[in-house]
Amino acid sequence: MDVKRKVDIIRVNPQDWPNGTPAGKAEDPDHGHDIIPAERYFSPDYMALEWERVWTKVWLLAGRSDDLKVEGDYICTDIGKESVLIVRQSDGSLRAFPNVCLHRGNRLRPEGLGNTAEFRCMYHHWAYGLDGAITRIPDLGSFPQGGPPEGRLPSLPTGEWGGFVWFSLNPDVEPLADYLGMIPAHLDPYHFERMAWKRDITVEWDCNWKASMDAFHENYHVQGIHPQLQWYLDDVNVQIDCYDKHSRYLVPFATVSPRVALPSSIPPAIDHMMRHAGMDPAEYEGRVSDIRLDLQRFIRANASAQGKDFSELNDDQLTDDYHYSIFPNVSMNIHAEDIMMFRQRPHPTDPGKMLYDLWMFELVPDGEEWPARVRHQHFKHGDKSLGQVLDQDAFNLPTVQKGMQSSAFKGLWLSDQELRIRHFHHVLDQYIGGARAAQADNKQLGDNECN
Amino acid sequence: MDLGLTGKKAIIVGAARGIGMAVAEILAREGCDLAITARSEDGVKDAVANLRKYGTKVIGSAVNVKKADDYKTWLAETIDELGGCDILIPISSSGGGMGSEKYWHNAFEVDVMGPVRAVEAVLPGMTERKTGSIVLIATTSAGEAMGGPQAYNAMKASLITWGKQLALAHGKDGIRVNVVSPGPVEFEGGNWDMIKGTMEKFYTNTLRQQPQGRLGTPEEIARAIAFLASPAASWCNGSHLVVDGGYTNRTHF
Ligand code: FES
Ligand SMILES: [Fe+2]
Numbered sequence: 061m062d063v064k065r066k067v068d069i070i071r072v073n074p075q076d077w078p079n080g081t082p083a084g085k086a087e088d089p090d091h092g093h094d095i096i097p098a099e100r101y102f103s104p105d106y107m108a109l110e111w112e113r114v115w116t117k118v119w120l121l122a123g124r125s126d127d128l129k130v131e132g133d134y135i136c137t138d139i140g141k142e143s144v145l146i147v148r149q150s151d152g153s154l155r156a157f158p159n160v161c162l163h164r165g166n167r168l169r170p171e172g173l174g175n176t177a178e179f180r181c182m183y184h185h186w187a188y189g190l191d192g193a194i195t196r197i198p199d200l201g202s203f204p205q206g207g208p209p210e211g212r213l214p215s216l217p218t219g220e221w222g223g224f225v226w227f228s229l230n231p232d233v234e235p236l237a238d239y240l241g242m243i244p245a246h247l248d249p250y251h252f253e254r255m256a257w258k259r260d261i262t263v264e265w266d267c268n269w270k271a272s273m274d275a276f277h278e279n280y281h282v283q284g285i286h287p288q289l290q291w292y293l294d295d296v297n298v299q300i301d302c303y304d305k306h307s308r309y310l311v312p313f314a315t316v317s318p319r320v321a322l323p324s325s326i327p328p329a330i331d332h333m334m335r336h337a338g339m340d341p342a343e344y345e346g347r348v349s350d351i352r353l354d355l356q357r358f359i360r361a362n363a364s365a366q367g368k369d370f371s372e373l374n375d376d377q378l379t380d381d382y383h384y385s386i387f388p389n390v391s392m393n394i395h396a397e398d399i400m401m402f403r404q405r406p407h408p409t410d411p412g413k414m415l416y417d418l419w420m421f422e423l424v425p426d427g428e429e430w431p432a433r434v435r436h437q438h439f440k441h442g443d444k445s446l447g448q449v450l451d452q453d454a455f456n457l458p459t460v461q462k463g464m465q466s467s468a469f470k471g472l473w474l475s476d477q478e479l480r481i482r483h484f485h486h487v488l489d490q491y492i493g494g495a496r497a498a499q500a501d502n503k504q505l506g507d508n509e510c511n
Numbered sequence: 512m513d514l515g516l517t518g519k520k521a522i523i524v525g526a527a528r529g530i531g532m533a534v535a536e537i538l539a540r541e542g543c544d545l546a547i548t549a550r551s552e553d554g555v556k557d558a559v560a561n562l563r564k565y566g567t568k569v570i571g572s573a574v575n576v577k578k579a580d581d582y583k584t585w586l587a588e589t590i591d592e593l594g595g596c597d598i599l600i601p602i603s604s605s606g607g608g609m610g611s612e613k614y615w616h617n618a619f620e621v622d623v624m625g626p627v628r629a630v631e632a633v634l635p636g637m638t639e640r641k642t643g644s645i646v647l648i649a650t651t652s653a654g655e656a657m658g659g660p661q662a663y664n665a666m667k668a669s670l671i672t673w674g675k676q677l678a679l680a681h682g683k684d685g686i687r688v689n690v691v692s693p694g695p696v697e698f699e700g701g702n703w704d705m706i707k708g709t710m711e712k713f714y715t716n717t718l719r720q721q722p723q724g725r726l727g728t729p730e731e732i733a734r735a736i737a738f739l740a741s742p743a744a745s746w747c748n749g750s751h752l753v754v755d756g757g758y759t760n761r762t763h764f
Binding site: 323324328347 | 528550551606607608610611612613614617699700701702704705708709710711
C-alpha cells in the first residue's frame with residue numbers, strides 16, 4: 061500500500077464482546093483473480109437475466125416499519141417494471157400485493173406512503189380491501205363473465221426485520237430470516253428501531269445499479285474521489301469480511317489515513333465528531349492519533365446520560381463505520397447513532413440508469429420526541445447536492461458507466477481491497493447461473509420434509 | 512553576506528516541524544549551538560538527531576508549554592546546559608479554533624505565555640552580556656481578518672505590540688526584539704496541507720490571493736527569521752516583518 065506512515069489501528073478483541081456484533085475477521089473466500097466482465101453493466105440481455113433470476117427471486121427492501129404503524133398504512137414501492145403495495149392489516153400483520161388493478165391494469169397508487177381504508181382504482185373505481193380482495197366492481201352486471209375468479213390481487217411474500225420492511229416477487233422465496241442469514245445477529249445490537257428518518261431521497265443516476273454497488277464496496281477510491289476523508293478515516297486499515305451472500309467492511313473513523321501526514325491540529329471532521337459526542341476539542345490534550353480511542357471512552361462514559369443505550373455495541377462501533385451490504389442492492393453505513401444507507405434499484409428498461417435511494421436515520425435518544433417523518437424527495441442526477449461525499453460519487457459514476465462500454469475495456473481488474481466487489485459478483489453469478497435458486501429450492505424441500 | 516551566526520547559542524521553542532524546524536536547520540547550518548523543544552517526544556528526538564549532522568551542539572527534550580512549571584524548569588536547565596542564550600525564537604502555537612472558551616486559554620498559555628516565559632528566562636543573561644536577539648512569530652491573520660473571530664488571531668496580535676515594547680525597553684542593553692508575521696505556509700502535516708485536502712475551495716481561493724499563485728514554504732519564512740535573529744540584522748530592532756509573498760493587501764507606511 062502506498063502510505064506515508066505506518067498506522068496501527070487498535071480494534072476490540074472479539075472475545076470481549078461475545079453477545080454483540082461478531083467483530084472477528086471472517087476467512088476470505090477464494091474468488092480467484094479473473095476480471096469481472098464489463099458487459100453486465102450495459103447489456104440489455106444481461107439486464108433481462110437479472111430480472112428473471114435475481115430481482116424476481118430474492119428478498120428486497122421496501123421501507124421502514126415505522127411508516128406502517130396503524131391499520132391501512134401502506135408503502136408503495138417500485139422495482140423494475142413492477143410496483144408493490146405493502147399494507148398493515150387490522151391484526152398487525154403485513155400483506156403485500158402487486159400495485160395493479162385487475163380491470164385494465166392501472167396502477168392503484170403512485171409510489172410513496174399513505175393510509176387508506178381501501179384501494180380504489182381511479183380509472184373505473186374498482187375497489188380492493190387492505191388484504192387485496194376485490195370489494196367492489198361498479199356495474200358488475202355488465203361483465204357477463206363475472207369478476208376475476210380469484211377475487212383478489214395475488215399475494216406476495218412480505219416480512220419485517222430490524223425496523224425494515226421487506227418483500228419478494230418470488231412466491232416461493234425462502235423465509236426472510238434464512239435469506240438474511242447472519243445479518244440480524246450482526247445488526248440487531250444497533251437497534252435500528254430506535255432510529256428515525258432523517259433523509260429520504262431518490263435520485264436517478266446515469267449508471268448501472270451495480271456500478272453504484274461496486275463504489276460502496278471498497279475504500280480504494282477514497283484517495284481519488286474523496287481525498288478529504290483521509291483526514292477523517294483510515295481507508296487502509298480496513299477489515300473486510302465476506303459471508304454467504306452478504307459482506308461488510310469495518311472502517312476506523314475519527315482517525316487520519318496513513319496516506320497523509322499526521323496533522324498537529326484536529327481535522328475539521330474529527331473535531332465535529334468530538335463535539336457531537338459532547339467532547340470539547342479545545343480541551344483535548346492528546347495527539348490526533350489518540351482521538352479515536354479517547355472518543356470511544358468518552359462516548360461509553362457519557363452515552364447513557366444522553367439517553368443513548370449502546371450497551372450491546374462494542375467500543376469500535378461507537379466511532380467506526382460498520383459498512384454492510386445485503387444482497388443484492390442494499391449498502392449500509394452503520395454507526396452507533398445513525399445509518400446512512402443506499403438502496404440501488406435498476407431502471408425499468410435502461411441498463412445505463414438506476415434509481416439511487418438515499419436513506420438516513422438517526423437515533424432518537426430516550427426522552428426525546430420522535431421527529432416528524434421527513435418528506436421524500438425525488439430528483440435527477442446533478443439537480444441538487446446530496447452533500448460533498450455523495451456528490452463526489454455521483455459525479456464520477458456516469459463516466460464509469462460510459463467508459464465501461466469501450467471495446468478496449470474487458471472488465472473489472474480488481475485488487476484485494478476490492479474483495480467485496482468480487483464477492484458480490486460471485487453471488488450474482490450464482491443467481492444468474494441458477495446455483496442459488498437451486499440451493500433455495502433444496503432448502504425448502506428439506507424444510508418441507510422435516511415438517 | 513555572513514550572518515555572523517557561528518558560535519551563537521539559540522533556543523527554539525516549537526522546532527519539531529514546519530517553520531520552527533526550518534529555522535533550527537538554518538541556524539545549525541550557520542554554526543549555532545541549539546536547544547530545541549516541542550510537544551512530542553519522538554518529534555524532538557528525531558529533530559535533534561537530524562540537526563546534529565551540522566556538527567554543532569544540539570540538545571533538546573519534549574515539554575508541554577502549557578505546563579508553566581515544567582516549561583520554566585526546561586528553560587532554566589536549557590540555558591544552563593547551553594551555556595547561555597544569544598538568540599531566542601519561541602514559535603509554539605496552539606493553533607486556531609472557535610466555539611469553545613477554552614481556545615482563549617490555550618492561545619493565551621501557548622501563543623502568549625510561551626514567548627513571555629521564554630523571554631523572561633533569557634533576558635537576565637542577555638542583559639548581563641549586553642547582547643541578545645529575540646524574534647517573535649505572529650501572523651498575517653493579526654493584521655488582516657482571516658478564518659473568523661478567534662483567539663488565535665487576537666492573541667498573536669498581542670505579540671506584535673509586546674514585541675515593540677520589549678525592543679524599546681531593552682535596546683539599551685544591546686538586545687534586539689523583532690516580529691515576523693508569516694502568511695499562509697504549506698508543508699506536509701501542516702495546517703494548510705490539511706486545508707488543501709479537506710477544504711479545497713478555501714485553499715484555492717487563498718492561492719488566488721497570492722500574487723505568485725502558491726503558498727509559502729517553511730524555509731522562506733525561516734530565512735527571514737534567521738536574518739532578523741542574526742548579527743547581520745544589527746540595526747533591526749522593534750521591526751515587524753511581514754513575510755507572505757504579497758498575500759496581504761495592507762500597505763505599511
Ligand atoms: S383500470 Fe382500474 S378500475 Fe379500470
Ligand atoms: Fe464513494
